Amino acid sequence: MSISIQSIHKTFGNYTALDDISLEVADGSLTALLGPSGSGKTTLLRIVAGLESADPGSGRILFHGKDVSDVPAGRRGVGFVFQHYALFKHMTLAQNIAFGLDVMPRAQRPKRTEIRQRVAELLHLVRLDGLDKRRPHELSGGQRQRVALARALAIRPRVLLLDEPFGALDAQVRKELRRWLRQFHDEIGLTTLFVTHDQEEALELADQVVVMRNARIEQTGTPQDIYDEPRTSFVYEFLGEVNRLPDGRYIRPHEIELRFAAEEGVDVTGRVSHLFVAGPFARVSVVPEHGRRGELEVWASRDQVEEMALASGDIIGLHFPSAEKRT
Amino acid sequence: MQSHPATTESAPARWLLTSLALLTLSLFLLLPLLAVFVEAFRRGADVFFAALHAPAALSAVRLTLLAAAIAVPLNTLFGVAAAWAITKHRFRGRSLLVSLIDLPFAVSPVIAGLVWVLLFGAKGWFGPWLAAHDLRIIFELPGIILATVFVTFPFVARELIPLMEAQGSDQELAAVTLGANGWQIFRRVTLPNIKWGLLYGVLLCNARAMGEFGAVSVVSGHIRGKTNTLPLHIEVLYNEYQFSAAFACATLLALLALVTLGLKSAIEHVTHQRAASHK
Numbered sequence: 310m311s312i313s314i315q316s317i318h319k320t321f322g323n324y325t326a327l328d329d330i331s332l333e334v335a336d337g338s339l340t341a342l343l344g345p346s347g348s349g350k351t352t353l354l355r356i357v358a359g360l361e362s363a364d365p366g367s368g369r370i371l372f373h374g375k376d377v378s379d380v381p382a383g384r385r386g387v388g389f390v391f392q393h394y395a396l397f398k399h400m401t402l403a404q405n406i407a408f409g410l411d412v413m414p415r416a417q418r419p420k421r422t423e424i425r426q427r428v429a430e431l432l433h434l435v436r437l438d439g440l441d442k443r444r445p446h447e448l449s450g451g452q453r454q455r456v457a458l459a460r461a462l463a464i465r466p467r468v469l470l471l472d473e474p475f476g477a478l479d480a481q482v483r484k485e486l487r488r489w490l491r492q493f494h495d496e497i498g499l500t501t502l503f504v505t506h507d508q509e510e511a512l513e514l515a516d517q518v519v520v521m522r523n524a525r526i527e528q529t530g531t532p533q534d535i536y537d538e539p540r541t542s543f544v545y546e547f548l549g550e551v552n553r554l555p556d557g558r559y560i561r562p563h564e565i566e567l568r569f570a571a572e573e574g575v576d577v578t579g580r581v582s583h584l585f586v587a588g589p590f591a592r593v594s595v596v597p598e599h600g601r602r603g604e605l606e607v608w609a610s611r612d613q614v615e616e617m618a619l620a621s622g623d624i625i626g627l628h629f630p631s632a633e634k635r636t
Numbered sequence: 637m638q639s640h641p642a643t644t645e646s647a648p649a650r651w652l653l654t655s656l657a658l659l660t661l662s663l664f665l666l667l668p669l670l671a672v673f674v675e676a677f678r679r680g681a682d683v684f685f686a687a688l689h690a691p692a693a694l695s696a697v698r699l700t701l702l703a704a705a706i707a708v709p710l711n712t713l714f715g716v717a718a719a720w721a722i723t724k725h726r727f728r729g730r731s732l733l734v735s736l737i738d739l740p741f742a743v744s745p746v747i748a749g750l751v752w753v754l755l756f757g758a759k760g761w762f763g764p765w766l767a768a769h770d771l772r773i774i775f776e777l778p779g780i781i782l783a784t785v786f787v788t789f790p791f792v793a794r795e796l797i798p799l800m801e802a803q804g805s806d807q808e809l810a811a812v813t814l815g816a817n818g819w820q821i822f823r824r825v826t827l828p829n830i831k832w833g834l835l836y837g838v839l840l841c842n843a844r845a846m847g848e849f850g851a852v853s854v855v856s857g858h859i860r861g862k863t864n865t866l867p868l869h870i871e872v873l874y875n876e877y878q879f880s881a882a883f884a885c886a887t888l889l890a891l892l893a894l895v896t897l898g899l900k901s902a903i904e905h906v907t908h909q910r911a912a913s914h915k
Contacts, residue, residue, distance in 0.1 A: 360809055382812050389813040395806035399828040409814035412824070457810075464814060 310386075310467035310500050311336040312357060316368035319352055319361070326352040327363070328524040334502055334517070336373070339494050341511035342504045344521035345547070350504045351472055353521075357502060358470050359385045372467060385468075388461030388499075392473040394453040396445040402456050403428050403441035409464035431459040434493075451482040462499075471503035475510065487514055508548045512536060520544050552605050560629050562608040567593065567617065568626040575626030579605065584621050586611055595625060672890045675883035687873075687881035688888070692861045696869035697888070699780065703852075703865060704845040707784040711841055715792025716834070720822065723800040724808060734797070740789045745850025749783050752855050756782075775857030780865065783851040788841045795837030796830055803829055832907045836900065843896045847889055 312334035319327040327349045334340045342350035355361040357370055359382030369378040377385050397405050404411075406428045410419055419427070432438050435455040445453055454474060461469065474490075475483040491514055494501055505511050511518050512532040520527040520535060520543075528540045539545040542559070550562050570578045582604060583594035591614040593607045605627065619625065677684055687693060718737060722730060740748060754760050756773040766773060773779045807829070811821045827834075849867040856863045864872060866885060873882035 358813060360812065383815040383817070387813055389810065391806050391810060393806060395810040397807055397810075397825055408811065408816070408824075412811075412814065412816040412820045460810075460814070 310373045311371075312468060312500060312502065313371035313374070314353070314357065314368070315371065317353065317356060317363045317370070318367035319349075319356065319363050325524050327356070329368075330524075330526060331368075332519060332526065332529065334500060336500055337498045338516045339491070339501045339514060340503070340517040340519060341515035342502065342519050342521060343506070343508060343511040343547075344527075345506055347523070348521040349524045350521050354470055354472055354502060354504050357468075358382055358387050358389050360389070386464070386466050388458075388464065388466035388469045390454070390457045390461050390469070390471045390474050392476045394445070394450075394457045394477075396453055396457055396460070398445055401442050401444055402432070402437070402448075405445070405456060406431055406460045406463050408460060427463060431463055434462070435459045449482075450478045451486055454478065454486065467500070469499050469501040471501065473504055473506070475507075476505075483510075490514065512548065520547065522547075550606060550608075553603075554629070555603075558629075562592070562606045564630065565605065565607045566628040566630060567607060567609050567613060567619075568628050569617065570624045570626040572626055574628050576629050577605075577627045578624060579627065581619060581621050581623045581625055584614070584619060586614065591619075593619065593625075595627060597627075598624075669890055669893075672883055672886050675879060676887045678883075679880040683880050684884045687878075687884035690881070692864070693866075693869060693881075693885055695861050696864045696866045696885070699777075699864065700846050700866040702777075703780055703784045704842055706781050707788050707845045708838060708842050710785055711788050712792050712834070712838055714789070715794075715796055715837060715841075718793045719796035719800050719830075720826065722797055724805050724826075737790050737793050740787050745787060745848070746854055748787050749851035749854025752779055752782050752786075774855050775859065775863060777863070779855035780852055780863060783855045784845050784848055787848050787851050788845045791841035791844065792834065792837035795833050795840070799830055799833040800826070832903055836903050839896055839899055839903070843892065846892055 312332075314330060314332040314334075317327055317330045319325075330349070330353060342353060344350045352361060356363050359377070359380065363370075363378070369376050371377065372385070397408065400408070403425075407424050410424045410427065413419075418424075428441065429438075432441060435458055437452060437455055437459070440448070440452075445456070448456065454477075458474075475486050478486065487510055503514075515532060517529065518532050518535055519529045522543055528535050528544050530538075535544060536548050539548065545551055545559050546553070552560050552562060552565070554560065568575050577597050578599075579595040579597040581593055582596045583592075585592045589611050591609050591611050593609060593614070595605045595607060597603075597605060607627065617625075718733065721727070722734060753774050756762050756766060756779065758767065758774070760774075773782065807825050808821050811825045816824070847867060848865075849871070852865055853868055853871075856865070856868055858864060858868060858872065860869075860872065866889060870882050870885045870889070873879075873885065
């Protein structure tokens with residue numbers, strides 16, 4: 310089920326949340342809406358879900374070519390997962406997951422046995438077998454989010470929407486679930502749109518990344534494309550670590566080369582203010598000499614740092630091989 | 637008792653403050669309550685039960701129960717509807733509605749009663765119209781019901797609004813995406829989440845409905861055996877120097893207060909337990 314977002318405009322009083330947004334989401338793809346708070350990504354997701362509506366007269370939302378702009382959320386066939394799970398606290402996991410099926414009109418509602426079977430299938434899918442009688446407060450955050458996913462999938466949605474699904478979880482759990490979601494998506498192949506402010510998450514998970522800022526789309530593309538060829542300085546700075554040289558040039562920490570101060574080809578010399586070695590890599594913070602303000606962050610291999618016998622306070626030279634100009 | 641040394645007073649100070657609090661409590665709350673029971677039985681158990689069985693007393697109790705039986709369900713319905721509209725939706729006049737709900741609290745009970753007299757009394761705005769249609773509101777049952785409904789208006793709504801505000805709408809929105817209609821969402825998602833707050837509000841609403849004096853006094857006309865609720869009947873007895881009888885009837889209200897407090901504590905206990913285990 311492809312999603313076509315066409316010229317969506319949304320204001321809340323004087324505040325513009327979405328400024329003429331158009332976007333295509335391919336059938337079966339995993340797309341990330343990436344941006345800082347206030348960029349409009351969550352509002353856009355909710356409009357796609359039908360939980361909010363765009364300003365009257367502005368644009369439309371199409372699911373597989375069919376206009377669903379006026380279709381209420383309950384009938385759009387979307388599965389929505391909230392950042393804080395929104396599980397029904399007083400119901401068991403089984404009841405939570407079965408909810409979408411239980412509230413169906415009698416004519417469409419599956420038989421009790423079918424519902425029970427579907428719940429069991431979904432619990433198995435999210436690897437929570439046997440926990441059907443538990444209640445949400447007895448589970449960890451990661452487990453709750455998996456239940457929320459199972460619940461959303463119970464109604465066989467055509468489109469899966471996730472609003473910062475891992476935002477409320479610990480870093481470790483976040484990483485695990487991220488990997489799990491990717492695998493899961495590859496298995497199921499459901500068109501998925503998710504919102505995140507974590508660029509690492511977007512780059513790792515998505516087939517297509519949509520960078521948003523201030524109610525507009527800055528850039529759309531594969532993770533590789535937008536990382537290697539960012540079109541604006543905002544995108545460049547938002548994705549990954551970056552150093553901004555005083556003359557306006559950008560350079561990534563791993564692109565800067567460490568040299569001895571007196572070597573040839575050194576562009577700038579500076580003093581090492583901080584040195585952090587973790588595993589095979591080293592992060593070196595360098596304060597440039599001669600009037601330039603600000604620290605430069607360099608990522609080098611541990612081997613090189615040890616070879617050079619680098620320590621905090623040393624004077625070092627930096628070479629910028631591929632610094633590109635950005636407007 | 638856990639106490640952090642940096643944030644509590646010294647032992648003697650604690651002792652003094654606690655004693656002071658207990659003394660005040662006893663003086664203003666326990667003593668009067670005790671006095672009601674003591675005075676009620678001063679002339680013996682016979683007088684006590686006779687007072688409760690008097691026809692005027694029985695009709696007063698009946699009227700009180702009737703007023704509560706109508707006011708409480710009505711205000712519960714209204715309170716739930718208002719809280720639902722206010723907390724789950726954004727609409728024009730929302731803040732106005734919230735302020736209006738508090739109106740009966742801000743207004744003196746006497747005024748609350750007078751308002752109905754001014755509207756529906758013989759010389760009121762609708763007086764002539766009512767007289768022409770042979771309808772009577774003031775000095776009759778309908779007036780008493782209206783006054784009771786008015787003063788107990790806010791209880792359920794005020795209890796539910798902060799509760800539902802704090803719970804947010806995420807669960808309801810989730811239910812929307814899963815295809816539930818409004819009624820299903822309310823019955824299956826919202827109602828179970830608010831049931832203790834609702835019970836609490838109903839409890840307070842009931843206590844006030846049964847105990848209301850000022851507003852009902854104004855609209856009632858004090859017709860013995862007909863338009864006297866229990867609080868009014870107690871006043872009548874007291875004014876006629878039938879002190880023991882008055883206190884005997886007052887014990888009913890005192891018992892109502894004790895039962896209300898007991899149930900209130902039970903509800904608080906349950907909600908604290910659940911909050912602790914759900915963390």
